Amino acid sequence: MFNYDWFHGLAFQQQIEEAKARCVHNQYPDVTPDKWEKRPDIVTFQSELEIRTLLYLRDGFSYEIRAIAEVESRSHLVFECEPVEERYKVGAFVITVPFEEVARVEVFAVHPTEKPDDMPQITGFRQSPEGPVPADPAAPKPSR
Numbered sequence: 001m002f003n004y005d006w007f008h009g010l011a012f013q014q015q016i017e018e019a020k021a022r023c024v025h026n027q028y029p030d031v032t033p034d035k036w037e038k039r040p041d042i043v044t045f046q047s048e049l050e051i052r053t054l055l056y057l058r059d060g061f062s063y064e065i066r067a068i069a070e071v072e073s074r075s076h077l078v079f080e081c082e083p084v085e086e087r088y089k090v091g092a093f094v095i096t097v098p099f100e101e102v103a104r105v106e107v108f109a110v111h112p113t114e115k116p117d118d119m120p121q122i123t124g125f126r127q128s129p130e131g132p133v134p135a136d137p138a139a140p141k142p143s144r
Helices: 004-008 010-027 033-038 040-047
Strands: 050-057 062-068 076-081 093-098 102-110
Touching (some): 010 040, 010 050, 010 102, 033 040
Antiparallel strands (some): 050 102
16 A cells, blocks of 8 residues: 555655666666766766656556655645646646645666657546546446
8 A cells, every 4th residue: 555655755766766777777787886976977867867657546547756745745646747638727726635645656767869759648637537447346237
C-alpha cells in the first residue's frame, strides 16, 4: 500500500534514481557504474535524462505527475499533473488522490534523443476509464 512516506520519503527518490541508472546501463552496458563519473559522455548523457512518472489508479485512470505538491495533508497524495492535450497546458491541474486508490507508479527515464514516438497513454482527462466497468454484485438484476 502506498502512503505519504512513499512519495515524500526515500522510496520515490530511489525509484527515480534506479530508473536513471538502468537507462545509463542500457546505453553503456560495457561500462561498470563505478566508472561512469570518469566518462564525460556518460556524465552528460545521465544529466540530460528526462523522467516521467505515471500514476495508475484503481478505477483505470492514470496521470503523469509533473510535481508532488508540498501540502500539509498526509492522508492524500496531492500533485500537479502534466496535461496530455495541448489546450490544457496553459494552466495548472492539481490533483488530490487518496493513497488507497493508487494501484501502481511507474518511473520512466529516457534520453531526449531516444524518446519513443508512442509514449504511454495518460487517461486522466477522459470521461471514463476504458473497457467495461465491472458490475456491482449487490446491484439488482434486470428482469426479462
